[in-house]
Amino acid sequence: MQLNHYLNFQGQAEQAFTFYQNAFAGEVTFLSRYGDLPPQDGVILSEEDKQKIMHISLAITDQIVLMASDVNEQFCAQNNLPFIVGTNHYISINLEKHEQSKAYELFEKLSINGTIEMPLDKTFWGALYGAFTDQFGIQWMINCQLEDA
Template sequence: MQLNHYLNFQGETEAAFLFYKSVFGGEFSFIKRYNELPEAKVTTQEKDYILHVSLPINEFTVLMGSDTSEEFCAQNNTPFIKGNNHYISINLDAHEEAEAHRLFSALSVNGQIEMALDKTFWGALYGAFTDQFGVKWMVNCQLNVNE
């Protein structure tokens, strides 16, 4: 299991991550925009927003982030508030699927589920929530490609 920091922005992810890259060095290991999302429901302005970016900091840490779309905020009743844009991301391997379910269930008790733990188009089991203490969490378990 790996714990990483996940930052959300509203249209500033690319600028922020180019800045972080200039500070920490390295190269993006992954970058995808909303216009690459199947059936994307975003405004014209948001089509070039960052859906997901990963910047490895060292062998143990990856700084990740994305832009939050207006549609996503409306659907999940979670308005974007600058400063409230940080998640702890739990990343697990395919053989840890049961642990992903356990952690999601245990940590989200008395919290608010933002996105139920479910299989995604990027080949992972993913879910997000705010725990009972107001801490935002993501659980991402990369599944085998053959599933």
Template sequence: MQLNHYLNFQGKTEAAFNFYKSVFGGEFSFLKKYSELPDAQVSDKEKDYILHVSLPINEFTILMGSDTSDQFCAQSSTVFTQGTNHYISINLDASEQAEAKRLFDALAINGQIEMPLEKTFWGALYGAFTDQFGVKWMVNCQLEEM
């Protein structure tokens, strides 16, 4: 299992991560925009928003992030607030599916589920929630190669 920091922005992820890359060095290991979604139905304003970016910092840490979309915020009743745009991301491999479910279920007790733990189009078992103490979490169990 690996814990990483996941940052959300509203249209500023690309600029922020280019800045972080200039500070930490390295290259993005993953970068996708909303326009690359299967059956993408995003506004012109959001088509160049970042769906997901990963910047390896060292062998133990990956800084990850994305832009929030108006559509996603409306669907999940999430409000983007600068300063509270941070998640702890738990990342597991395919052999740890049971542990992913256990962690999701245990940490989400008395919390608010943003996205239930389920298989995604990017080949992972994924879910997100805010725990009972207001901490935002993501659980991502990668089932297939990206």
């Protein structure tokens, strides 16, 4: 299991991660934009939004990965989670494909009396993924890779 920090931005993720990459001398190991999303009913992205970061990972060491995305109102509005500087941070738990039962267990235990943002379920990127705010106001993401990335 790996615990990572996950940051949300309002259109500055790419600029911030260029800065962080320079500061940490790290390597961007993954980058996807909202324009890479498969088509979804009711979701229309502007050309500007298509260029924003849906997910970026910066490997700082073998064990430390800083991750982020640009918040997109079409996705966040449905969860009533507006972007607020100071609460734009998640703790991300990343598990290997053989740890699926651990992903379900942690999601169930940590989300007790919390607010589920996205139920733990299979995703288009080949993982089990879910997000929630726990009963103490801490935001969590659980990601269990099911397929080789």
